[in-house]
Structure formats: structure tokens, C-alpha cells
Amino acid sequence: MLKQLPIILLPKPVLRQVAKEVATGAIKTSEIQKLISSMKETLKNTADGVGLAAPQVGESLRIFLVSEEAEYVDNKKLPESVEKRSEDKKRDWKYFVYINPVVKKISKGKIEYPEGCLSVPGKFGIVKRNEKITVEAYDETGRKFTRGASKFFARVIQHELDHLNGTIFIDKVERYLDVPSNGTKGKGEMENESSIFMK
Ligand SMILES: [Zn+2]
Numbered sequence: 001m002l003k004q005l006p007i008i009l010l011p012k013p014v015l016r017q018v019a020k021e022v023a024t025g026a027i028k029t030s031e032i033q034k035l036i037s038s039m040k041e042t043l044k045n046t047a048d049g050v051g052l053a054a055p056q057v058g059e060s061l062r063i064f065l066v067s068e069e070a071e072y073v074d075n076k077k078l079p080e081s082v083e084k085r086s087e088d089k090k091r092d093w094k095y096f097v098y099i100n101p102v103v104k105k106i107s108k109g110k111i112e113y114p115e116g117c118l119s120v121p122g123k124f125g126i127v128k129r130n131e132k133i134t135v136e137a138y139d140e141t142g143r144k145f146t147r148g149a150s151k152f153f154a155r156v157i158q159h160e161l162d163h164l165n166g167t168i169f170i171d172k173v174e175r176y177l178d179v180p181s182n183g184t185k186g187k188g189e190m191e192n193e194s195s196i197f198m199k
Contacts, residue, residue: 004042005041019060019166063097098157111128
């Protein structure tokens with residue numbers, strides 16, 4: 001019973017709110033588990049999405065997902081778990097769940113890269129982000145974990161953390177990019193370096 005949720009677009013106020021923490025005792029409740037499953041289903045059904053935060057589906061809670069596709073972007077190699085899957089299942093990425101994420105470490109170095117947002121369709125721009133970040137969070141089973149990330153994965157995490165604080169990439173954009181409507185990455189065009197992922 002997976003339900004795909006509509007993606008909330010600007011200027012809906014929920015995207016500008018500071019999202020609330022999830023009570024750790026509530027992570028295993030059916031309400032939160034259903035929300036996470038629905039978020040996974042929603043992200044899976046976007047063409048270019050690699051990340052999704054709960055406010056983007058109208059829930060002002062500190063939860064976000066990052067697709068393992070972000071690891072592929074960094075490594076230019078399919079994760080082993082994906083390689084073993086059949087061809088038509090390869091797009092069936094796993095999603096890493098971050099609940100109540102807290103930044104533990106962030107690098108001084110910043111890099112520029114194009115960004116797009118599922119909640120701001122049609123707009124793309126260069127955003128400066130810290131190169132590395134270490135985050136502590138709870139996963140969907142309620143287990144606390146710490147994960148370090150760099151490059152593209154680190155960028156997705158920072159984009160999603162911003163969503164939990166009511167910040168959208170357009171607040172930070174250095175300059176907008178003129179991307180033709182067919183210029184974003186289509187499914188099956190994984191090698192296109194100029195593709196822009198949505199988060
Ligand atoms: Zn976004």
C-alpha cells in the first residue's frame with residue numbers, strides 16, 4: 001500500500017517553515033513508517049530526483065531521503081548492490097533515510113555545482129556548497145548512525161538539510177543557468193555530465 005504523494009511547490013508556506021524533530025519513540029509508529037514509505041515511492045517516481053525532504057510532501061518534520069544514485073554520481077560506478085540487480089531493476093535505487101539530522105563536521109572548502117529542486121521546477125543554478133559533511137541522524141529503524149559524505153552526496157545532504165530549515169536553493173544561488181526544457185537528465189542518460197539532478 002505505497003502511496004505516492006504530490007510534491008509541494010513554492011510558494012507553499014510549509015517549504016519555508018523550520019521542520020519539527022521527530023520524537024525518537026515515534027520513528028517506528030505506523031504514521032512515520034507510512035510517511036517514509038510514501039516518500040520513497042514519491043522520489044522513485046520523479047525523473048531526476050536524488051533527494052527528498054518531508055516538507056516537500058507537506059510534512060513539516062525533520063526527515064529526508066538521499067538516493068544511492070548520489071553514490072553512483074560520485075563514483076561513476078554502480079554500487080555493488082545495484083550491479084547484482086537485473087537491468088530493469090537498476091533504477092530501483094535504495095534510499096538512505098535521515099531523521100533528526102545534526103551536522104557534526106563540515107569542511108571549510110566549498111565547490112560550485114549546478115542544482116535544481118523538485119519544489120522549484122524549471123529553475124537551475126550554480127550553488128556553492130561545502131565539499132564534505134558529517135551528519136548524525138536516525139535511520140527508519142530508529143538506529144542512530146553517523147555518516148561522512150563528500151562531493152555530490154555531501155551536496156544532496158546540504159540541500160535537504162536546508163529544506164528542513166525552510167531554505168531553498170534559490171536563496172543561495174550564485175547565478176541561474178539557462179537549461180532548455182529537455183536539458184535535464186532523462187532516465188537512461190546516466191553518462192550525461194551536464195545533467196542536473198533534482199532534490
Ligand atoms: Zn529541493
